[in-house]
Amino acid sequence: MTGRLESKVAVITGAGSGIGRSMAKLFAAEGARVVCADISGRQHDVAAEIGDAAIAAQVDLAIPAQIASMIDTADKAFGRLDVLCNNAGLGGPIMPLAEQTEDNWDMIHGVNLKAVFFGMKYGIHSMLRTGGGSIVNTASAAALVGWKGHGVYAAAKAGVIQLTKCAALDYAEAGIRVNAICPGNTWTGLVKASKDHAVPPPDARTPPSVPMNRWGLPTELAAAALFLASDEASFITGVALPVDGGYVVP
Numbered sequence: 001m002t003g004r005l006e007s008k009v010a011v012i013t014g015a016g017s018g019i020g021r022s023m024a025k026l027f028a029a030e031g032a033r034v035v036c037a038d039i040s041g042r043q044h045d046v047a048a049e050i051g052d053a054a055i056a057a058q059v060d061l062a063i064p065a066q067i068a069s070m071i072d073t074a075d076k077a078f079g080r081l082d083v084l085c086n087n088a089g090l091g092g093p094i095m096p097l098a099e100q101t102e103d104n105w106d107m108i109h110g111v112n113l114k115a116v117f118f119g120m121k122y123g124i125h126s127m128l129r130t131g132g133g134s135i136v137n138t139a140s141a142a143a144l145v146g147w148k149g150h151g152v153y154a155a156a157k158a159g160v161i162q163l164t165k166c167a168a169l170d171y172a173e174a175g176i177r178v179n180a181i182c183p184g185n186t187w188t189g190l191v192k193a194s195k196d197h198a199v200p201p202p203d204a205r206t207p208p209s210v211p212m213n214r215w216g217l218p219t220e221l222a223a224a225a226l227f228l229a230s231d232e233a234s235f236i237t238g239v240a241l242p243v244d245g246g247y248v249v250p
């Protein structure tokens with residue numbers, strides 16, 4: 001099936017790598033025009049790979065004014081915003097809670113939570129001008145179960161789920177759906193071992209406690225985001241969908 005985002009305009013953060021890169025390529029293949037936003041510079045390569053349907057935006061999501069400019073980029077380049085994926089994130093240092101610092105908290109929450117708030121704030125204003133849209137936030141399985149050493153990150157991602165649910169209620173009647181995906185262990189740049197391999201090599205250590213006993217792939221996360229972003233999910237809002245090989249089931 002193709003064309004599930006025909007004539008839609010999407011902004012995707014973290015589009016330079018991993019899940020965001022897969023979202024950008026899949027959404028464009030499904031007919032969307034895409035703003036590929038990232039801080040890394042790699043979003044330019046992704047946009048070039050996609051071709052005319054994509055443009056790159058350089059943005060540091062820790063700075064709200066740059067998030068406003070990112071949304072403006074979609075409005076100016078393509079005249080509207082239909083789909084917003086607040087996907088970019090970072091893991092931060094893994095350590096017991098009492099060892100975490102205020103700087104770690106601010107860095108992790110700045111990108112993983114505060115930027116999602118500002119992305120939605122500016123994105124919703126744009127969507128309201130054209131009659132609606134769909135937002136897909138990237139939370140984490142860490143928002144649903146405890147992750148040792150990840151308390152600060154997990155708190156930010158749990159915040160993303162609550163922002164998602166509350167915004168879903170705020171804008172349900174305005175035609176804006178707001179959902180989240182909760183990735184489990186996914187083979188992306190966030191995973192140290194993935195740096196030299198596009199897919200997990202046969203001897204890659206499988207993350208523990210994953211019933212499917214394998215890594216998730218960015219394309220599998222992108223497919224879930226596409227479903228939620230598209231009109232196929234027209235009666236779905238406020239959900240936090242685990243995409244994790246069954247990890248949060250037990």
Ligand SMILES: NC(=O)c1ccc[n+]([C@@H]2O[C@H](COP(=O)([O-])OP(=O)(O)OC[C@H]3O[C@@H](n4cnc5c(N)ncnc54)[C@H](O)[C@@H]3O)[C@@H](O)[C@H]2O)c1
Nearest residue numbers: 014017018019039040060061088089140185186188189190
């Ligand atoms: N990979 C996993 O196992 C996993 C698990 C749970 C949740 N997630 C979430 O999935 C999302 C995507 O991560 P990924 O796994 O594709 O990792 P990734 O590292 O491959 O991609 C993250 C992207 O976010 C960008 N980014 C980071 N800080 C930024 C900033 N300040 N401004 C703009 N862009 C910034 C990075 O440059 C990078 O391109 C994140 O929100 C992450 O927390 C990933």
